[in-house]
Amino acid sequence: MSEHYESLMMEMEAILDASNDNIVIADSDGIILKASKNCKEIYGYDSNSIIGKSAYELEKQQVFSPSVTLAVIKKKKKVQLMQRNKDGGLIMATGIPIFNKKGILYRIVSFSHDLTELKRLKEDYEHLQQQLKQYEVEIQQLKEKEIIRNGMVIKSKNMQHVWELTERVAASDANVVLLGESGVGKTVFARALHQNSERKACPFIEVNCGAIPSSLFESEMFGYESGAFTGANHRGRKGLIEQADKGTLFLDEVGELPLDIQTKLLKVLQEKQITRLGGGKTKKIDFRLVVATNQDLKAKVKNGTFREDLFYRLYVIPITIPPLRERKEDIYSLLKMFLDRFNEQYYVQKSFNPKAIDYLSGYDWPGNVRELENFVERLVVTSPTDIIHVNEDFSYGIHTSETPVQHKNSIYLNQDLTLKEALAEVEKHFLLKAAKENKTTYDIAKELEMSQATVVRRLHKYQINSKMN
Structure with a gap:
């Protein structure tokens, strides 16, 4: 029996010495029975200095702060918690209860792992990630500077x-x-x-x-x-x-x-x-x-x-x-450049909806960069919201490759409109154009081949000023 006990003790000592974690064994009263030699590396105290002492006393002395052994004694179940050693290092401690055949708490075995280095590595990693993001921003800014030269x-x-x-x-x-x-x-x-x-x-x-x-x-x-x-x-x-x-x-x-x-x-x-x-x-x-x-x-x-x-x-x-239609890769950068310029000029913070960018990038721009610049200024000034969409903002004045009919009075209509809504947009467009070109509602009626009373009703419906010119 004695040889078997000695063999078990030797195996336990080998385990305690070989483990990277600090292992502490205590009895049901919290008295430390065994401790790994690396206790000093983790907690700053030699294992021999804590063996035989109470976990209650060691917690008061802030050797174990807090004590996982005491937490297991109190809860009678496995406990995992974070500790701080005397140097402020971070330690993860896991306490496991061992019960005898009668279900009475017999021993508490705790494993402690120093997370200070891991925490430092994590912080270094996060710092490097932040630096990388900053470098990415700076690289992108440099690329944009290279893209935009002399305006x-x-x-x-x-x-x-x-x-x-x-x-x-x-x-x-x-x-x-x-x-x-x-x-x-x-x-x-x-x-x-x-x-x-x-x-x-x-x-x-x-x-x-x-x-x-x-x-x-x-x-x-x-x-x-x-x-x-x-x-x-x-x-x-x-x-x-x-x-x-x-x-x-x-x-x-x-x-x-x-x-x-x-x-x-x-x-x-x-x-x-x-x-x-x-x-x-x-x-x-x-x-x-x-x-x-x-x-x-x-x-x-x-x-x-x-x-x-x-x-x-x-x-x-x-x-x-x-011409711009032969270098459409430039359109997005031009849009951004003009948008930034007019946002600053008019003290606004407007941006394009992705669908709006798609439509503008697909347009042939017969007036080239000058037309694009003027159109962006118009959108910045007239868009009712901070997000420029492809509905009311594009209701007239531009057509894209998706628009089947192109002529000098081209109208872009949102493809999601109903027939009734689309007809209303067309009617509104022609009324706006006629109101700009004519002085009286009678002249507008003559141009549109409508009665003057109908013109007045339609202008009121669409809130168009008949004296726009």
Whole structure:
């Protein structure tokens, strides 16, 4: 019997020594009978210093705080709780009751595991996760900065190729002609060419060739001396070309240049000097020329409305900016850019419903970026809620690839509308349009081929002001 007992004791000691957890065995009164040698590592007290002592005493001394042994004695069942050691470390303790054959509590065996390191690792992990999220935000911000350059969205491959070419030629003084449909952003590219050149500290002079009356074109472009014509400033005036000295001259809608001005501009480009209207002195001029057009200049050369020699002088580096329908990957970023801009401008916090983004991204935008910008501003100003939807906000003025019929008065109708609701939307659209274009309800009635009384009732129904114009 003695040998068997000694064998059991040896096995118990081996278990106590080998366990990573601290094992404490107590009797039913809470007196500590056995304890693992790693007790000091976990609790800070040597196992020999606690053997023979009461769990009540050890709890008061905050060796076990709280004591899982005492909790088991009280509840007579398995207990798991969290403890703190003298250094503030976190410990998970599990106490298991052992009953004799009569069901009386005989021993309490407790297992304790130091969670301090695990807690530290968890906190480190959470800290790393927060850092990763911050890095993701910063990376996304950097990506957006790279996408938006000089106020342009450069995301699609088409635009990336155009931008790379723009960057390459910006440093040179070669003449550049920007080609593309109305609204694609030719002016923005012209400014980018200037801002990325060595001339960026000098003037950028923009001239809309289609906006200056032909009678004033020469004096505006070349300037004039005192007394050059009736009403002229007595001090004379610098022309737009002269104002661009050392900087960049941007001629937008260059296809609208009158033929006589084309001849004089060609001479300026060849001789790099200018003579003011009414003057005899020439002045050396140094500027970089960038022009833009949405017209076919080659066709204008053929029909005699654009000088061939000027065409070849301008056509040194042509850069074609693609329309928005050929770079739809840019639409989302443009939407976000314009939305942020107008939210700030109008002190609102509006956002697009996902379905609205889908519809806007699917639209061909015949007016290109300018049309998109104007439409976003309209939505920000007129949307009745902070979330812009595809129902009342899109009731007119836009159609998408999902809209089967497209014409100049196109109407977008929510596909979830009933026939009655859809007809009402169409009626409201035509009433709004007619109210804007006519002064009286009689004129509206005549245009819509309705009675004046019906027009008055319908305007009242849809709360439309008949004096909108």
